[in-house]
Amino acid sequence: MSGAVPSPAEIAEALLAAARSAGAEAADAVVIEERSSGIDVRAGKLEEAGRSESMQLGLRVFMGQRSAIASASDSRPDGFSGLAERAVAMASEAPEDPYAGLAGPDELSAARDAAGLDLDDPTEEPEPAALEDWARAMEGAATAASGIAQAEASASWGRSTLHLAASNGFSGGWSSTMSSLSCTAIGGEGLGMERDYDYDVRTHLGDLRGAEEIGARAAERALARLGPRKPPTGKATVLYDERVAGSLIGHLLQAINGAAIARGASWARGLMGEAVLPEGLDLLEEPHRPRVPGSRRFDAEGLPTADRALVEKGLLQSWLLDLSNARKLGLSSSANASRSARSGPSPSAHNLRLTPGSATREELLADMGTGLWVTSLIGATINPNTGDYSRGASGFWVENGEIAYPVSECTIAGSLPDMLRRIIPANDGREHTGRVIPSLMIERMSIAGA
Template sequence: MSRLAALTEALLHAAKQAGAEAADAMALSGTSQSIDIRAGALEQAERSEATEIGLRVLIGGRQACVSASDTSPATLSRLAERAVAMAREAPNDPYAGLAAPDQIAKHWDLAALQLVEDAPEPSAAHLESLARAAESAAMAAPGITQVEASAGYGRRAVHLAASNGFAGGYERSSHSVSAVAFTGSGTAMERDYAGEGRIFAADMPSATDIGALAAERTLARAGATKPKTGTYPVLFDERVAQSLIGHLVGAINGAAIARGSSWLLNGLGTQVLPAHLSLVEDPLRPRIGGSRPFDGEGLPSQRRMVIENGVLMGWTLDLATARQLGLSSTGNAARGTSAPPTPASSNLDLTQGSASRADLIRDMGTGLLITSMIGSTINPTTGDYSRGASGFWVENGEILYPVNECTIAGNLRDMLKRIIPANDARAHLSTRVPSLLVEGMILAGA
């Protein structure tokens, strides 16, 4: 981290020397490994190491961003000079600017967040053994014809510094194993997957369990047909339910609100979910991949109530969108090395229900259980919703057979007000959303 801190300070110094009035700098470094197994053979083994730097300079309301992977002193100087020259030609943005010194984060507890595993990097042989274990477990299921399995590891460090006095950084590690299983052939081929990722290797489920689950899910899809056309209740499985909340989160993003292109443009203070449901953002959850001690502009991370008892409490804002809307940043700036900050959410929790997914299946009568979705036609200004789906047909509260090649449609504003949550959200996910039942959706099938 000391090397990255030195790089950001050098970039800020170079920016000042080149004529910038204000600047912030980011330095990233990381290593990653991945092993891919396909049809019993090692298909790909990759390992990468990289360092990247980024600089944003401001001259009045004019700003420019530049990035590079070369960290030599000469490159830093040229980068700063180029950024300043670009900023002088950029259009004026009255909302661009750094945080005030009294806004920036000054204290945080990295140890409490547990974002990085202090352990040696796993060997390529170990990752291959995990991928092969997942593959073997999936292939052991009768009817599985082929498996693609992967295992990976990554460790990344980031440091951010700005001319307003902010400086801070942190590291993050990740472990992952996944498998995709296939059954059947030709037009009757079906596939499904299972995958897991954690910060700490000790928190990972076994590769064997992951492979077995991929096979189980795939075999359940064999013989899928088109469902009936009509209006039915639709149960979004926990694996896909967070996409519904994702559309809601996108609609309350400050960038969409500032552009006037959101179906929730006038939704502040109104009911957008059932009255017993809330949506909470907490970027300080320990041992979670989406956690962070501060945002991309150096503002402190903090827990906030996004939706309380169904009522929308606020937008998701960075500094620029907050200024444009006459509000205060919610500490939600995200950024890379080559672009200015934009608003983005971190860890989200939707209130869970008291019923299990099985209870909702029993209670829905006749309808569709969705386990996979493809394509998307979402009108950002009206909320009209249409997506391809596959899953299982339910009659009299029982799963009868797999279905595919169907389309579900509705309007997000109405759909979200009718959601009924199960209690099956997975605790380790950054976005924790349980299975969601939506009554009265249009289904186009056979």
């Protein structure tokens, strides 16, 4: 290991060497180095200023079909032997798992970095004073709006470097940056107070929307929520705003996750090749989109990622699979493994894109006639086996295609499999996000209100 401060790549290779010395038959190591800073402003005062630096080390070892993971936050080399010995001792006592094991050398990605994805902003880390200026600008823009009682704003920046190395010959990693601005505004007085927010998150600092714009938008949204009522109980059309529409697709992803399928605990387990979305809609996985946080050339087991359709023309095409769950199902991994330093691989989706519609959100609101425009969701009761769906919601009641009044304390319910097959997408998905999911309209939803 060279240099006074070892790199994540050097640490990962040293962990593998320690695992071999401790008697491991195979091993992989993940090292994550993070650096971040943030500023919170509230009621015109600096609420919190923080900076953190951390190193997370995870070592997974195999003894035949037995495996175990040990993790640490100390990157000093003199502790690696103890970490490896602890992992080997745990693996020796672990139950056998016939599906455990690393990828074969012929399965590994040829890419070993994030070349072409532009995830690491070369801009210098912003000074704390700059972060505070942006936070104060958001807070000031929000409180400048008449009727806003208070606002809180946050500005943050971070850089993360990840490296994965394994005894099968894989060694690769990448660095990425993340900048964010967020503001929550509170309008009204006493028990009549309402809050709402706006935010922006980007890999590159220069791509962030303006602080004043974010603060003003948060205030506008909070003021629009004042004086809410409960909607009438019954069947009506529901329009999920783009800010919350991704949750519907998230529920589909949970249902097609290979871990749930292998356990038999998913309402989608018998739907491969069947309709899960309306005919003509695709749900695409796009792991190579530049400047998007979820982009990667390889997954957490070193397998190559690629663009593919999870759903094509409404028909389910693939589960989300890592190696272990793929083996349980007699399939090949879809290169969807993700992991932290403290846990082993598990399936997770990369960047997604749902086929957009031709109408704007405003046009869908006009077309819906009477119904509920949902802008916030609270809690969830979802049966993973049947897909029965119930969530608390707030937003706006729409009559004759126009907003009539704000709504709170209502429940929307239905059957997820049926709901997803009836979605009508708008065209307002945000291109810079990891999940480009537009506003989604669903007719004949059950609403419990007044």
